[in-house]
Amino acid sequence: xxxxxxxxxxxxxxxxxxxxxxxxxxxxxxxxxxxxxxxxxxxxxxxxxxxxxxxxxxxxxxxxxxxxxxxxxxxxxxxxxxxxxxxxxxxxxxxxxxxxxxxxxxxxxxxxxxxxxxxxxxxxxxxxxxxxxxxxxxxxxxxxxxxxxxxxxxxxxxxxxxxxxxxxxxxxxxxxxxxxxxxxxxxxxxxxxxxxxxxxxxxxxxxxxxxxxxxxxxxxxxxxxxxxxxxxxxxxxxxxxxxxxxxxxxxxxxxxxxxxxxxxxxxxxxxxxxxxxxxxxxxxxxxxxxxxxxxxxxxxxxxxxxxxxxxxxxxxxxxxx
Amino acid sequence: xxxxxxxxxxxxxxxxxxxxxxxxxxxxxxxxxxxxxxxxxxxxxxxxxxxxxxxxxxxxxxxxxxxxxxxxxxxxxxxxxxxxxxxxxxxxxxxxxxxxxxxxxxxxxxxxxxxxxxxxxxxxxxxxxxxxxxxxxxxxxxxxxxxxxxxxxxxxxxxxxxxxxxxxxxxxxxxxxxxxxxxxxxxxxxxxxxxxxxxxxxxxxxxxxxxxxxxxxxxxxxxxxxxxxxxxxxxxxxxxxxxxxxxxxxxxxxxxxxxxxxxxxxxxxxxxxxxxxxxxxxxxxxxxx
Amino acid sequence: xxxxxxxxxxxxxxxxxxxxxxxxxxxxxxxxxxxxxxxxxxxxxxxxxxxxxxxxxxxxxxxxxxxxxxxxxxxxxxxxxxxxxxxxxxxxxxxxxxxxxxxxxxxxxxxxxxxxxxxxxxxxxxxxxxxxxxxxxxxxxxxxxxxxxxxxxxxxxxxxxxxxxxxxxxxxxxxxxxxxxxxxxxxxxxxxxxxxxxxxxxxxxxxxxxxxxxxxxxxxxxxxxxxxxxxxxxxxxxxxxxxxxxxxxxxxxxxxxxxxxxxxxxxxxxxxxxxxxxxxxxxxxxxxxxxxxxxxxxxxxxxxxxxxxxxxxxxxxxxxxxxxxxxxx
Numbered sequence: 001x002x003x004x005x006x007x008x009x010x011x012x013x014x015x016x017x018x019x020x021x022x023x024x025x026x027x028x029x030x031x032x033x034x035x036x037x038x039x040x041x042x043x044x045x046x047x048x049x050x051x052x053x054x055x056x057x058x059x060x061x062x063x064x065x066x067x068x069x070x071x072x073x074x075x076x077x078x079x080x081x082x083x084x085x086x087x088x089x090x091x092x093x094x095x096x097x098x099x100x101x102x103x104x105x106x107x108x109x110x111x112x113x114x115x116x117x118x119x120x121x122x123x124x125x126x127x128x129x130x131x132x133x134x135x136x137x138x139x140x141x142x143x144x145x146x147x148x149x150x151x152x153x154x155x156x157x158x159x160x161x162x163x164x165x166x167x168x169x170x171x172x173x174x175x176x177x178x179x180x181x182x183x184x185x186x187x188x189x190x191x192x193x194x195x196x197x198x199x200x201x202x203x204x205x206x207x208x209x210x211x212x213x214x215x216x217x218x219x220x221x222x223x224x225x226x227x228x229x230x231x232x233x234x235x236x237x238x239x240x241x242x243x244x245x246x247x248x249x250x251x252x253x254x255x256x257x258x259x260x261x262x263x264x265x266x267x268x269x270x271x272x273x274x275x276x277x278x279x280x281x282x283x284x285x286x287x288x289x290x291x292x293x294x295x296x297x298x299x300x301x302x303x304x305x306x307x308x309x310x311x312x313x314x315x316x317x318x319x320x321x
Numbered sequence: 322x323x324x325x326x327x328x329x330x331x332x333x334x335x336x337x338x339x340x341x342x343x344x345x346x347x348x349x350x351x352x353x354x355x356x357x358x359x360x361x362x363x364x365x366x367x368x369x370x371x372x373x374x375x376x377x378x379x380x381x382x383x384x385x386x387x388x389x390x391x392x393x394x395x396x397x398x399x400x401x402x403x404x405x406x407x408x409x410x411x412x413x414x415x416x417x418x419x420x421x422x423x424x425x426x427x428x429x430x431x432x433x434x435x436x437x438x439x440x441x442x443x444x445x446x447x448x449x450x451x452x453x454x455x456x457x458x459x460x461x462x463x464x465x466x467x468x469x470x471x472x473x474x475x476x477x478x479x480x481x482x483x484x485x486x487x488x489x490x491x492x493x494x495x496x497x498x499x500x501x502x503x504x505x506x507x508x509x510x511x512x513x514x515x516x517x518x519x520x521x522x523x524x525x526x527x528x529x530x531x532x533x534x535x536x537x538x539x540x541x542x543x544x545x546x547x548x549x550x551x552x553x554x555x556x557x558x559x560x561x562x563x564x565x566x567x568x569x570x571x572x573x574x575x576x577x578x579x580x581x582x583x584x585x586x587x588x589x590x591x592x593x594x595x596x597x598x599x600x601x602x603x604x605x606x607x608x609x610x
Numbered sequence: 611x612x613x614x615x616x617x618x619x620x621x622x623x624x625x626x627x628x629x630x631x632x633x634x635x636x637x638x639x640x641x642x643x644x645x646x647x648x649x650x651x652x653x654x655x656x657x658x659x660x661x662x663x664x665x666x667x668x669x670x671x672x673x674x675x676x677x678x679x680x681x682x683x684x685x686x687x688x689x690x691x692x693x694x695x696x697x698x699x700x701x702x703x704x705x706x707x708x709x710x711x712x713x714x715x716x717x718x719x720x721x722x723x724x725x726x727x728x729x730x731x732x733x734x735x736x737x738x739x740x741x742x743x744x745x746x747x748x749x750x751x752x753x754x755x756x757x758x759x760x761x762x763x764x765x766x767x768x769x770x771x772x773x774x775x776x777x778x779x780x781x782x783x784x785x786x787x788x789x790x791x792x793x794x795x796x797x798x799x800x801x802x803x804x805x806x807x808x809x810x811x812x813x814x815x816x817x818x819x820x821x822x823x824x825x826x827x828x829x830x831x832x833x834x835x836x837x838x839x840x841x842x843x844x845x846x847x848x849x850x851x852x853x854x855x856x857x858x859x860x861x862x863x864x865x866x867x868x869x870x871x872x873x874x875x876x877x878x879x880x881x882x883x884x885x886x887x888x889x890x891x892x893x894x895x896x897x898x899x900x901x902x903x904x905x906x907x908x909x910x911x912x913x914x915x916x917x918x919x920x921x922x923x924x925x926x927x928x929x930x931x932x933x934x935x936x937x938x939x
Contacts, residue, residue, distance in 0.1 A: 018448020023460060030464035037466060125671070137596075141589035143540050145547050145563060146581030153574050161571075219713040225667055226708075227728045227779070228700030241718045260455035264544050268567075282459050282550045290456075290463050298451040316718055317763040 001313065008309055012302045019298040020072065023291045024065055027055065038081065038285040054081055055287065077292035082284055087292035090277065097175040098273035101196065101265065102258055104189045109197035109204060114247070116201075117208025118235055124213060132205060139202030144261045148195035148268040155191060175271040196265040200254045207250040211243035218242070244315040252308035259297050345601060351593030358587055362411045365404040372397065372405040372557045384575055391575040393565060402557040403580050409546075409558035410539045410587055413473055417538035420477045422531040425484025426523065430515060432485060433492025443489075446482035454479035455541055459550050467553045476541050480534045487530045491523045525602035532595030536588045543584050559584045613640035614786055614819055615664070615683050615704075621676035622656070622663045629897040633659040633673075635843035641787065646813065646820045648834035648851070650827060650866070654893055656843040657823045658709075661789045664688070664821075665706055666696050684786070702732035705780040709792035711772035715764040721748075722760030725779045732783045747778035751808060770801035774808065781812060788813075789821045794829065806833055827870050831855060836929070839863050842894055842904035849930035859932040862905045865889035903935070911936040 027034055035052040036043065043051075049058075056064040071078065077087035120132040152172045159169035170191055176184040215221065216239055224238045266275030274293060281289035312319050342349040366372075375395045382392040390399035428446075432439040449457070458475035465471050495501055501518055545551030546560025554561055559580040566576030622634040634656040641647050649657045662668055663675055666688065675681075681688040683704065688696070700706075708714040716724060725747055726740035735743060741760060748756035751774040764772055773793060780788055790809065794802035810833055813820055822834055830837055830851065837854050839847040839862065847860040858864045869889070891908035894900055903909070906916040916935050923931045 014444055015447050015451050018445055019451050022448060022452070026460055027464060030461070034464040037464060137592065138585075138589065141536070141585050141592050143543055143581065143584055143588070145544065146577070146585055149563075149570060149574070149577045149581065152570070153578070157571055157574060219708060219710055220716040222667065223708060223714045223776075223779075224716065226665055226700055226706045227731070228697040228702060229727065229731055230697070233727070233731075238716050238719070242716065256450075256453045259453040260541075260544070263455055263459075264547065267548060278456065278459065279548050279550075282463050282548065285463050287460075287463055290460050294452055294456050294460055297453055297456055301451050301453065318717060318765050 004313075005306075005310060008306055012306060015302055016295075016299060019295060020069070023294050024068060027057070027287060027291075028061060034287070038287060040285075051081060054079075072295075077295065078288040080281075080289050081286050087288050090289060091274065091292055091296055094272060094274050094277045096177065096273075097271050098262055098266070098275060100175070100178070100185070101189060101192055101271060101273060102262060104186075105193040105197040105200070105258060108193045109201045110251070112197075113201040113204035114208050114240075117205040117247075118212055118240060120205065120209040121212030121216060121239075122231075122235055124209075129209075133209070136202040136205045139198045140206075142198055144195055144199065144264045145268055147198050148191070148265060151191045151195055152268070173270045175269075175273070192265050192269045192271060195268070196258065196261045199261065200257050203250060203254050203257070204247065208243065208247050211246045212239055215239045215243045241315065245312055248308055248311055248315065252305050255301055255304045259301065345597050347593045348597030348601065351590045351595075351597060354586065354590035355594060358407055358590065359411060361404060362407040366408065369401040369404050370398060372402045373555065374398070383573070384579075390579045391573065393562070393573070393576050394569050399562065399576060399579060402562050403559070403583060405557040406559040406562055406580055407583065407587070409469070409552060409556060410542065410584065412469070413476065413542040414535040414539040414587075414591065416473050417476045417480060418531040418535035420473070421480040421484055421534055422527055424477070425481045426488055426527060428481065429485045429488025429523070430492060430519065433489045433496065433519075434511070434515065439489075442485070446485050449479060450482045452479065454537070455544055458541060458545055459548075462545065462550045467551070469552050469556065472542055472545060472552055475545075476538045480538065483534065484527065484530055487526050488523050491526055492519055495519050495522050529595055529599040529602060532591055532598060536591040536595065539584070539588055539591070612643065614643045615641040615681070615821075617660075617664065618680040618682075620660065620663055620679045620681065622659050622668060622673060622679070623676055624668075624673040626672075626897070631896045632843055632899070633896060634663060635896075635900075637838075637840065637843070637845050639838050639845065639848065641819050641821060643786070644813070644817045644819055645836065646810075646822060646834045648830040648837040649821060649823045649840060650825065650830050650837060651840035652893065653825060655840045657840050658791050660840070661706065661791045661821065661823050664789060665700050665704060666691075667700075667706075698732070701728050701780075701785075702783045703785050704787040704789065705783070705785040706789040706791065707773070707776045707780045707793050710796050711769055711776055712796065714776060715772055717764055720761050720763055721767070721775045725760070725775070725782050728779055728782050743782060744778070747782050748775070750781075750812070751775070751778045753778075769797055770805065773797060773801075773805050777805070777809065777812070781816065781818065784816060785818055787821065788818045789823070791823045792825070793822070795824070795826070802829075809833070827866060839866070842900065843896055844904050845933070846905065847930075847932045847934075849926075849932075850928065853926075853928055853930045857926075857930075859926060859930070859937040860905075860934050861909045861911055861936070862889070865908075903933070909936075 033048075035055060035057055036048050038055075039048045039051045052058050056068070059067075068078070075088055077091075079086055080090060083090075116132045116135075120129040123129045154167060155170040156172040158165040159167060171188050172191055174188065176188045178185040212235075220242075221234065221239060224234045229238070262273065263275035263278050265271070266273045267279050270276075274296070277289065278293050280286075281293070375397060376392070377395065379388070379392050380394050382388050384391040388398055388400065390403055392398055393402075428442055432442050454476070457479045458472070461475040461478070462471060495518065501514070504514060504518065542551055542558065543560035543563070546558045547564045549564060551560050552558050554565070562580040563577045563584075566573065566580075570577055617640070618638045620634050620637045621632065624631045624633055637656070637660055639647070639649075649660060651657050659668070659673075663679075664681055666675070668675060675689055679689055683699070688699070691699070715721065722741055722744045725744035726735075726737065729735050729740040729743045730737065733740075733743075744760050745756045748759055753759050753771060753774055759767070759771075764775070767775065776793075788809075793809070794805050797805060806829065809820065809822075812818070822829070824830060834851050836850050837848065838845055839854075839860065841862050847854070847858070847863050849859075854863065855867070858867055866889075889908055894904060894907060902915075902917045902919055903912070903921050906912040909916065913935065919935075921933045921935045923933050924937065925931050
């Protein structure tokens, strides 16, 4: 097992290398003159030259790449063009809200989507199934920011501007660290998590249903029923454990959705996390920050996939490493 | 044996639109919805006014008989802008689907067929897949001047690996089929083999996958424009309209909810079409999702 | 001997795209306490559906037991029980083993868990005691080193061992009736014999009555006391096993017998044995009601009466009954 984990860990290296190469050479092969674009429309020749020097575009590519890679291995991702602060520090400062948002979304999504998918499969082609799948189809088409604004309208605008609206108001701006108390922290995450999680939930509910449907036709489910086991045991142990591998796979694939959604959700709800940092950096064309963020997000995704691969061994005893 | 076959009359098979719709409700629903939206995108702009015309007197008007979808903070008519916005969404969706399918098909065939190409290309694809698509697009856009073309390119790149994987998987599974092995043993040329046997088999999953790519591209484009990193602000796209509606959302929620609703509806139509096609063309895949 | 299980006029139907399939069409039989009853017929004759019907395991989305059918277990009518009451019965007082030991065990749970959960469910034993019972049961079905095997997963066991596990599971709550649906069909011939011997031996020990469903007349001859022959969803003949083999009355039963390879028939002068004969024709479609005798289309003795009027059961004495107009008891 340990040997397998180590081997898989090494297998992530080429992937991360491709990511690093990509973000590095993107800057060199981008059409036009990136330095001029980054410096802005009213830039002078000197300021463009300054940006070029900062990005290392004035040095030979190979030399610059090796320098950059060397720094990367020591945790140095360069400095921001505008603030001159180290990218690593900027990212570290913004890490907490994003991690909190992602984890709470993951929790909410899994806690709702898996039971919904199991229910839909159990009651296949019945009303519950149609309702769940209807929501899944809608959720899958719903852009994160549109849902986010619908939620803001329902939980902030209407409670504030009318007196007949029955639903309570919820915070729609900013993020409260857990240090300020559990409830404010949780409260500030409710709407962002729902907005961010909807597509993910739809995806997981669908795969759970599909995977469960296939498993429920298997002979061993008939055996379990012939033993007179309680329905919940048949569904949640006998069936769900067998259906788990595809579900977990999609949970991993969906992480990409979450990361893309984080950027948008944090913008709508003004959460000072990595997503906001990304948007601010893009608008200022602060490429070193964008570069660093891509590396961090890609690493997170690769890491999640690694965890998923390892989890297969616990879910299916036939898988041996 | 014969006696039994005799008393088994097959029901007469005639094509009827009604039956076709009843058999494939999702294809019909998604297809019709999409056709309507396409019609609006193609012909709509000729019938509405100027999407950029500013009229500060009429700013932030709610939907009414005169302004069906209301106006924004510059007094621009949101109905006009929404109609124009459908163009951007559909252009991006369709061209991303087309470009990434072609590129993905070529790479996928090459990977499935030539071992040496496979190793290198798949490593690159793995790397690209590790980067969330919106971030990859953002990185590209940071370094260039905003334009519709750059947005399309920026979305095509992260979508290609998905297509490559699907095509490659099909090619590999077909190559191991006995009839292909015997064709190879019989000396059929590579090109002929690809053209006659492999390519037709990749089409169904490719079509299905490209509808999903189309839907995803429309969402990414709107997301990019919403973040201010998409098509230039002077081009009315649904994402841009929504982005500009943010400031006054509390008093003019229609400026976000209406174009947002159209975006969701369009994506829904494409997804339904994709689901229907998948159930119809690719039952093996259909069973899995 | 009083009957523990009485099946009367069982009709089980499925909805398919081609119409309603009458998989079981008016089958009746009794099972005495401690008896082994064979149900035999070609695949598709409704014998497995009969078994599933007794436990009411017909998937409700597509199939149903028609009104008027009666299944009485120890005098209690099962068709009227609630699903909850059926669940208490299944695996406890009536249990079942299936044809495919490869796929009938859950691949992601240990065999110990799968046996123990049955015991916990029906006998209320705590986990530890239930697992001890599982070890005991594995020992009973002669699996070596049961203390280790309980912690193994199905894929670590051979086909024969898995069927032993299935038997251990089915018998873990001392059921009064065991329904075995083709329990040996998927196994190697040598293993088949071992499993059958094991079942008979355990039956002697526990007194469980067995319904053995098979297409294999050899298995029937070796293991059962009484036999029901089914064709196209109907019972066509029923007899004590010796009577059936000595004097098969229904043309279909005779056809089945002719299809068994025999060693006791002498080869003729040329050294060739008589060829095995197959029954010509195909089983009728079950989507439309069968008028007359179901076997008429394939029967060499069939007359016009056979094609228009279903034959009643004729008693040939000694518990031997047959549904055929032309049979001469």
